Amino acid sequence: MKLLCSPTSPYSSKVLMAAHYLELGVTEIRVDTNAGPAILVDNNPLGKIPTLLTDDGVSVFDSVAIMHYFGRLKNRKLYPSKNGKRTDAEILEALCDGICDCLLAIVYERRFRDEEKVHQPWIDRQWKKAVSGLNHISAHPPKIGRRLNGGHFALAATIGYLELRFKGQWEAEHPELIDWARKFEKKFPAYQELKAHG
């Protein structure tokens, strides 16, 4: 399997951590989404990463579909089997991915608009949503038990992205998340190399 991805992408980080956890052999192919290379746009009409190219010639996106694809390859070991816990894990993943969507909207607003056209109210609106999501998670940090699941990887990826792109803007208000990441790394030492970095 090949994964079209980037080291700075939080969704790529999430699926790479899951692949590592499940001991799946995945070859990383780093792509620049701005350049829209053929290998990406021919396999994902949205031109987004991560996109997985399976050994059967199927392309799988987005990151949630890849997570569930991985889970099915490994006997459904990526999400809890009991309904309630599974729903919790899926909601946590949706919340973390949603926070990343807001963070990315901020990064893209600054990156792709001419400086004088950057719309600060839009940035503020996205940041408010991201903080609201982080507050929610800080109030109920997910337990790290015997097994990790897709929700844990999504949160770890989100924290990694915050460290990369929003240094100094969230840590003081969210010590619970720093503490959580420390516990997560103890359980999953590969976090250091698989979190978003640039």
Ligand SMILES: N[C@@H](CCC(=O)N[C@@H](CS)C(=O)NCC(=O)O)C(=O)O
């Ligand atoms: N919902 C998607 C989001 C993927 C996404 O937005 N990826 C970003 C990189 S972190 C991307 O490909 N951006 C390029 C673009 O939107 O053109 C997922 O979970 O995979």
